[in-house]
């Protein structure tokens with residue numbers, strides 16, 4: 001994105017460009033390492049980098065619309081990632097409750113307190129997955145899904161965090177131990193209440209759209 005002038009009322013005007021990463025003056029630097037330990041962000045530095053006019057993406061001055069247009073889709077596309085990691089955590093937790101023997105020699109899953117936790121986890125997962133499928137189907141049909149995208153990102157991230165917290169609880173010490181998959185999934189899932197827009201910003205968006213449409 002680059003400033004390419006001013007609109008009426010002195011508002012800056014942006015245009016979108018495609019830049020080859022191996023262009024002179026363009027380099028990629030490692031970003032910070034988040035708590036999941038994955039290197040998933042980088043900084044792209046453009047320093048005296050010549051970009052020919054032929055590399056303009058879309059219309060001149062309409063770059064911001066292109067950038068923001070992607071945000072709704074991007075928000076929805078993060079949901080399946082979170083759901084996949086949560087489904088894995090559910091499977092590992094069920095396995096753990098079947099195989100872990102507690103006092104009295106019975107498996108964890110025989111305890112009603114554990115059964116209720118697992119039932120709540122699976123129910124929240126089902127709700128999160130259902131609303132994501134519904135919103136993505138609407139997007140596929142070309143329908144407007146701004147409110148649904150905010151709602152899905154909010155609910156999927158928040159419910160996944162609750163599910164992973166219980167998964168750690170049910171795994172006991174194992175769930176706190178570095179190198180255990182549940183410990184990694186907990187750290188990975190925790191990030192989604194912040195990245196791609198925090199839960200607070202999703203709520204702001206939902207409230208604004210509700211107020212705007214009624």
Ligand SMILES: Cc1cc2nc3c(=O)[nH]c(=O)nc-3n(C[C@H](O)[C@H](O)[C@H](O)COP(=O)(O)OP(=O)(O)OC[C@H]3O[C@@H](n4cnc5c(N)ncnc54)[C@H](O)[C@@H]3O)c2cc1C
Pocket residue numbers: 034040041074194195196197198199200201204
């Ligand atoms: C590894 C990683 C990957 C990322 N990937 C993406 C991505 O794919 N897409 C993307 O869009 N972003 C991504 N981000 C950026 C992420 O969305 C931002 O970090 C996030 O929006 C928070 O911004 P901030 O860190 O500047 O926090 P701040 O803006 O400083 O916010 C701090 C706190 O204040 C709250 N807050 C701020 N403003 C308001 C407000 N108006 N109302 C209520 N509460 C408010 C926030 O919710 C937050 O809890 C990524 C970040 C990381 C670390």
